[in-house]
Amino acid sequence: MVQKAKILLVDDRPENLLALEAILSALDQTLVRASSGEEALKALLTDDFAVILLDVQMPGMDGFETAAHIKRRERTRDIPIIFLTAINHGPHHTFRGYAAGAVDYISKPFDPWVLRAKVSVFVELYMKNCQLREQAALLRLQLEGGAKAAAADTKEPAGLLAELSARLAAVEEQAEALSKQLDDDSADAAAVATAAHLERKLTGLRRALDALEPGTGSGAPSVPSQN
Numbered sequence: 001m002v003q004k005a006k007i008l009l010v011d012d013r014p015e016n017l018l019a020l021e022a023i024l025s026a027l028d029q030t031l032v033r034a035s036s037g038e039e040a041l042k043a044l045l046t047d048d049f050a051v052i053l054l055d056v057q058m059p060g061m062d063g064f065e066t067a068a069h070i071k072r073r074e075r076t077r078d079i080p081i082i083f084l085t086a087i088n089h090g091p092h093h094t095f096r097g098y099a100a101g102a103v104d105y106i107s108k109p110f111d112p113w114v115l116r117a118k119v120s121v122f123v124e125l126y127m128k129n130c131q132l133r134e135q136a137a138l139l140r141l142q143l144e145g146g147a148k149a150a151a152a153d154t155k156e157p158a159g160l161l162a163e164l165s166a167r168l169a170a171v172e173e174q175a176e177a178l179s180k181q182l183d184d185d186s187a188d189a190a191a192v193a194t195a196a197h198l199e200r201k202l203t204g205l206r207r208a209l210d211a212l213e214p215g216t217g218s219g220a221p222s223v224p225s226q227n
Contacts (some may be wrong), residue, residue, distance in 0.1 A: 005050035005123045006030045010040040012058045023112045027120055034212055037061030041069055044076045050126035056085040080122045128178055130199050135171045143208050168205055175199050
């Protein structure tokens, strides 16, 4: 069963949250409400989100301040933020939104189809990233097991190495396809950076696997970090 992505909707007006839920319900993902910046930050402490839709004009902590807090946290700083605003103060106001870390800045009233399409891109990217991380974690565990087996047995686990290499090649192929898709679609910098981070982790896994091959290294491989 494929786990659904979570989308955080932040707006102090219940009717706006209801409208966003109606627009995004067709994506069949988990929609989480937050009626203030403080409530949004609390939700981000415990859950992972594919994208955040953040209203700019809110009493107390506004959207810009909320985004600043999100970007300062290591756990949440890479989550894409789409700003929604009912006012337009010109280019300076829009620039402030991008400077706060937004990947997009949409003025109300917005086209529901356009908003849904933008959100779906980040949901798809998030789901692919999750799949790649799961496969990379599995390969990492298998690599650790292979290293222990090689140390305990004088016979080279050729069959295991071949299987791990094939699985890693499949993951590398998916990562390459994702990167090409982002290039073709002229994706934003945040999405491209996330894909590049995954490719670096896969490169580390490939090096660890190569270290297990006969004649390419001595002893157990250095397992890549998960950061």
